[in-house]
Amino acid sequence: MLEKYEDLNEMHMDVLREIGNIGSSNASTALSSMIGREIKIQLPAVKILGFQAAIDHYGSPEDLIAAVLVRLKGNISGMILLLINKAFAEVVLDIFFGKKEIDLMNLDENEISALSEIGNIMGSSYMNAIATLSGLNIGVEAPSFTADMLGAVMSVPVIEFGEVGDKLLCIDKDILIDGVPLKSNMMLIPTVDSLSELFGKLGVL
């Protein structure tokens, strides 16, 4: 039984990378059909990071970023957090609304809905892939959106996982649209208990 993220061994990490791979290729297919562009998601990285390191990993604490949070429900608890930087938001909002210049802090309702929907579609398809693979029942809650300083956004997963330890497990990858890397990240952040459940189902404990 896993008690903390530091207990994960190399085999666990390989399995998580593979899960991230399957989940994200499903998510990228979904995004691709939604926006009609070629989407590639880099091979996922699995990282166990201290709290400050987890924030620093994605940029400076005061960097402005948009983010969509999708909470998981069912047999797995945790969250998917999609970090959307300005360049990524511009590509997407150009496709939807023909908008070239955007200000992340002043998005209108339609723009926020469009970005939230991307988080929703990508999060659901990611988790559907994992549900199919493992036979677990996994659902997602309605997405919620914010645009703010990176550190403030990251405080949310960091705090929720702070109750159980001093580390955060992120399975994340960069997203490329038409071959352009956009330094946006999609993170699957499962709870420790959920990992045990998942590994159990996959027969890897």
Next chain:
Amino acid sequence: MNISVGISDWKTCKPPDVLVTYALGSCVGICLWDKMNRVSGLSHVMLPDSSTVSKVGENRMKFADTAVPDMHKKMLQSGALQRNLVAKIAGGAVMFASASSQFNIGERNVEAVRKVLKFLQIPIIAHDTGKNYGRTVFFHPETGKMEIKSSAHGVTTL
């Protein structure tokens, strides 16, 4: 010099140094200040209560109920006097709106900070808490000013 306080961390200093903690979301920043001899501290706590957790373990700086008393003790050792101490607090935002209040950790953090400051008999003389945006906090020991910077509302000084 700016002394940077990370997430679940605290630092103390005297003028001319300045304490800063970046991008508080649902976390809370607690500035303690000796208004006479200007010994100051800034704590960046993530969670309200260490007793809900099976092992506090390595990191007492994570919880309001352990971090603030520890920093308070260090300040008294550094020459701060109990009767001169005042507090200014910021943070505790709700970053993502959610139907479930179970996730309103920001509010629980602020409540826990108020409780521990009351226990330590340190009055809160200024606060900027709650709402839905991140805040960077600068604390100036020379003047006792807390400067709050947010992407949504610019800079305010308390």
